[in-house]
Amino acid sequence: MKKVLIAGLVSCLFAGHAAAENLDKETALGMASLMICTTFYAEHDMQIEGSIVGQSMMAHKTAGIEEMIMSKETSEALDAYMNQFKAANKEQQIKLCDEAIKFARESDFVKAE
Template sequence: MKKLLIAGLLSCAVAGQASAENLDQETALGMASLMICTTFYAEHDMQIEGVIVGQSMMSHKNAGIEDMIMSKETSQALDQYMKNFQAANKEQQIKICDGAIKFARESTFVKVPE
């Protein structure tokens, strides 16, 4: 599952790209939470929450998150996040996904035109 997530999150994650920016850990984990929780909400027929995280996920993708580079430390944090989510029961997963909604509302990665 991590390979799928990383492929979706960072299709251009090649360390040799000089022009690409580094993806900070908080944003990487936030984007991962958006991706995971979009699926979680769809599977549990939680449409409003799914729309919130789904729209935010697409906004982040359109803002260029896929062109950024992920460090080894961020990759390890992503591994741990995935393990925690998979080991959690449904109630715990809902609490984890509350973090995705918070990230969707508070992320500064996507710049809103003034």
């Protein structure tokens, strides 16, 4: 699952042209949570929440998040987040996805195009 997320999140992991910007850890984890929770909400018929995170995920992609470079530290933080989500029970996953909704509402990445 992580490979799919990374491919969708950052198409130029550890590489890219000189103009590419580094993806900060908070934004990378926020985007990963949007992607994970879009699926989580769909699987649990939570349409409103799914719509919020899905729209935010697409807005971040459109704003250029896929063209950014992820550092090794950010990749390791993404690994830890994925493991935390997989190990969590449904109630804990809901709390993690609440953070995804918070990120969707508060992220300034899209505005910072």
